[in-house]
Amino acid sequence: MTPALGAWRRPDPSPADGPPTGTPAGTPALRVRGLGVRYREVVALEDVDLEVGVGEACGLVGMNGSGKSTLFRTVVGLQRAGTGDVTVLGRSVDRARAEGLLGYVPQQDDLDRDFPVTVRDVVLMGRYHRMGLTRRARAADEQAADDALARVGLADLADRRIGRLSGGQRQRALLARALAQDARVLLLDEPFTGLDVTSQAAVEQVLRELVAAGGSVLVSTHDLGSLPQLCSRSVLLHRRVLAAGPTAEVLTPENLARAFGLDASGWTATGPGGAA
């Protein structure tokens, strides 16, 4: 039987997920300046400025094709930017990745479903930067992987082949990989897609705990109803940044209408037809 999702709790919340020692006070967790990305003739992002503070969860909202995944992929270095620059806790992306500071939970993973690796193996990949060239897991790595799996409610599936998980379980395994990494800045591209309501609530709880411990989160979602509780700030994207600031001020009917090309009537800050 799978244990209750989210039953694991960080025993002693601490600033353990905050910036590493030596990071100057006030350094943003993520700073994106003037970012522009093209795919041949398609302009996916144009002059995007964005900042996520330390200990802050920021929502990224936009219609299909508005550039959210492109933004994530560019920030983590999987997509080349035409213009602009990105820093993570004041470091270059390469350095932040080498230090394991930057975690990424992609919308679609590129793991081969037939590849004979277990769920635990995948989560242990989050520890590679600590293992050195041998990539041999030590007791601390195994412990971190097991803790992360418990945290997302997958402890009982640790030895299952990754290709045999359901879509929602796979999403949670990818989150566990980022948790095991101990990333201080976490990028999540639609992490709630495919999750049932219980799993979504538990994943939201894990993110809140991360932020409470000093971590920083940028999360894209189409679930506008969950944003005000999860993210103190939000960014509305449509190739460019249309609005950014406190979530309640960003998710106005007018802004949402601009971002989604809708008639503003019927929209509220909590989503279509919801209460304001």
Ligand SMILES: Nc1ncnc2c1ncn2[C@@H]1O[C@H](COP(=O)(O)OP(=O)(O)OP(=O)(O)O)[C@@H](O)[C@H]1O
């Ligand atoms: N590899 C690619 N080659 C060409 N165009 C691409 C590529 N990837 C994305 N695009 C285009 O870039 C734009 C932004 O796409 P992106 O995937 O970043 O949007 P998104 O906001 O993440 O969408 P969704 O909500 O559907 O996930 C779209 O017009 C898309 O068609």
